[in-house]
Amino acid sequence: MSTFAQTLVETATAVAAFGADVSDFEALSDDRLLELATVIAAHERAFGLVKAQHAAQVARRSRREFGHSGLAARNGFASPQKFLQHVGNVTAREAGQLISLGSALGEAEAARELLDSGITEVGGAPVELPWDAPITGALASGLLSVAGADALRRGLGDPTEAITGRMLAELAERLIRECSELSPDRLLKAARVERELLDLDGIQAREQELYERGGVKLFPQTDGMLRLTGQIDPESAAILNTALDPFTSPRRGGPRFTRTEDIARAQAIIDDPRTTERLTLDGLLELVKRGSAADPATMQPAMRALVKIVSTVDTAEADINAGDPASDTGFGVIESNGELVSTASVQRALCDGDSVHVTVDSHGKPLDLGRTSRLFDRRQREALAVRDGGCLWPGCDRPPAFTEAHHTKQWKRDRGKTNIADGVLLCRFHHLQLHNNHWEITRRKTDYWLTPPRSVDPAQNPILLKSKSTLIEHLRRRAAS
Ligand SMILES: [Zn+2]
Numbered sequence: 001m002s003t004f005a006q007t008l009v010e011t012a013t014a015v016a017a018f019g020a021d022v023s024d025f026e027a028l029s030d031d032r033l034l035e036l037a038t039v040i041a042a043h044e045r046a047f048g049l050v051k052a053q054h055a056a057q058v059a060r061r062s063r064r065e066f067g068h069s070g071l072a073a074r075n076g077f078a079s080p081q082k083f084l085q086h087v088g089n090v091t092a093r094e095a096g097q098l099i100s101l102g103s104a105l106g107e108a109e110a111a112r113e114l115l116d117s118g119i120t121e122v123g124g125a126p127v128e129l130p131w132d133a134p135i136t137g138a139l140a141s142g143l144l145s146v147a148g149a150d151a152l153r154r155g156l157g158d159p160t161e162a163i164t165g166r167m168l169a170e171l172a173e174r175l176i177r178e179c180s181e182l183s184p185d186r187l188l189k190a191a192r193v194e195r196e197l198l199d200l201d202g203i204q205a206r207e208q209e210l211y212e213r214g215g216v217k218l219f220p221q222t223d224g225m226l227r228l229t230g231q232i233d234p235e236s237a238a239i240l241n242t243a244l245d246p247f248t249s250p251r252r253g254g255p256r257f258t259r260t261e262d263i264a265r266a267q268a269i270i271d272d273p274r275t276t277e278r279l280t281l282d283g284l285l286e287l288v289k290r291g292s293a294a295d296p297a298t299m300q301p302a303m304r305a306l307v308k309i310v311s312t313v314d315t316a317e318a319d320i321n322a323g324d325p326a327s328d329t330g331f332g333v334i335e336s337n338g339e340l341v342s343t344a345s346v347q348r349a350l351c352d353g354d355s356v357h358v359t360v361d362s363h364g365k366p367l368d369l370g371r372t373s374r375l376f377d378r379r380q381r382e383a384l385a386v387r388d389g390g391c392l393w394p395g396c397d398r399p400p401a402f403t404e405a406h407h408t409k410q411w412k413r414d415r416g417k418t419n420i421a422d423g424v425l426l427c428r429f430h431h432l433q434l435h436n437n438h439w440e441i442t443r444r445k446t447d448y449w450l451t452p453p454r455s456v457d458p459a460q461n462p463i464l465l466k467s468k469s470t471l472i473e474h475l476r477r478r479a480a481s
Pocket residue numbers: 405406407431435
């Protein structure tokens with residue numbers, strides 16, 4: 001039996017060992033139940049490879065040039081996707097994923113066979129491994145699931161003249177090394193952002209394209225309702241979400257409050273009988289009403305910047321009109337959603353006053369604002385938001401507005417000072433998790449490590465916490481290389 005077939009049988013056997021009846025699963029300890037999740041995932045990855053190979057073969061035998069004698073057509077289906085949907089019982093989307101990944105696997109294998117037998121040219125064209133060979137390789141070795149491999153491929157996009165296949169292949173290898181544990185959605189975003197970092201000059205064009213695609217349509221319905229559809233570009237989305245957050249954030253795991261009136265307000269939102277969707281709509285209307293009531297002639301600018309864009313000083317000060325080489329980083333980051341913006345947008349936001357200045361050193365570490373009071377003040381919180389980019393917990397995607405500051409040296413226990421170096425941002429859920437279940441975060445120089453309790457990891461291996469800010473990770477990586 002091939003090693004692959006062996007893996008498939010072994011993973012299936014491991015799953016089957018858990019039983020199939022309700023009573024079998026009720027009898028499982030918590031630890032065994034968690035173990036089952038890992039076993040199922042391993043089997044899914046192995047099984048996904050079979051499905052991708054099968055789908056690609058069906059597609060190959062259903063090619064257009066076979067016309068009605070193609071496999072899908074002979075069986076009464078207009079396309080291999082339709083065949084897979086009905087016979088293979090998968091969604092249209094999954095059928096598409098399987099076919100394209102399976103075909104990519106086939107191309108990589110064919111190229112590898114030619115190269116292995118010393119053939120480097122076919123019909124005058126050089127034989128090269130396809131750029132996505134690391135991704136299909138990770139799928140074949142069970143490191144990535146079908147959904148994960150698909151997300152990585154789509155997020156990285158196609159090679160262009162400026163972004164070569166080799167660059168994308170290297171990026172794919174790094175992402176597989178560092179991020180293969182991420183959910184497909186987060187993997188897609190991570191890949192997309194990394195691709196943008198390769199093409200800093202392209203950020204402005206992409207920003208413009210998203211801006212132009214933005215728009216909202218209002219459709220009156222026959223029952224008197226108004227249907228609203230459309231899409232909103234990242235910078236506008238950050239403004240809208242920030243303005244609407246106060247209306248619903250206590251419902252969606254927002255940070256806890258310390259002042260009595262804030263606590264009461266948050267509780268009122270939680271207890272409100274309206275749905276969260278209704279609260280969002282009422283919040284939007286509230287903002288519109290307040291906005292229309294203001295006299296445009298005397299309208300004051302908002303007290304608080306709605307969208308925060310973070311950049312290095314070099315980017316903020318780059319002379320783009322003089323054709324300055326897009327400064328040292330050449331991009332900024334929207335704090336609340338992590339999207340990249342161009343140098344031009346950074347400077348426009350600065351001009352509007354919609355920006356926060358936090359000076360970071362070349363390692364991405366904000367300048368120290370050490371103080372002796374117990375709570376982090378607003379400026380320190382802003383510095384933490386810039387540095388951590390959201391909840392630092394591995395895999396968590398809560399933005400800075402949804403986080404609380406945790407002292408790595410506990411104030412009472414360690415007589416901690418409110419030094420930003422000793423603070424990290426965690427969402428409410430993970431902050432409670434840390435304190436209630438005895439996880440610990442410690443600092444070594446500029447790195448933060450999360451140590452699980454013995455009940456989770458008997459060896460208590462510390463996990464390195466990475467900033468969720470693309471800008472900060474970019475600076476750190478550059479400083480390290
Ligand atoms: Zn804490």
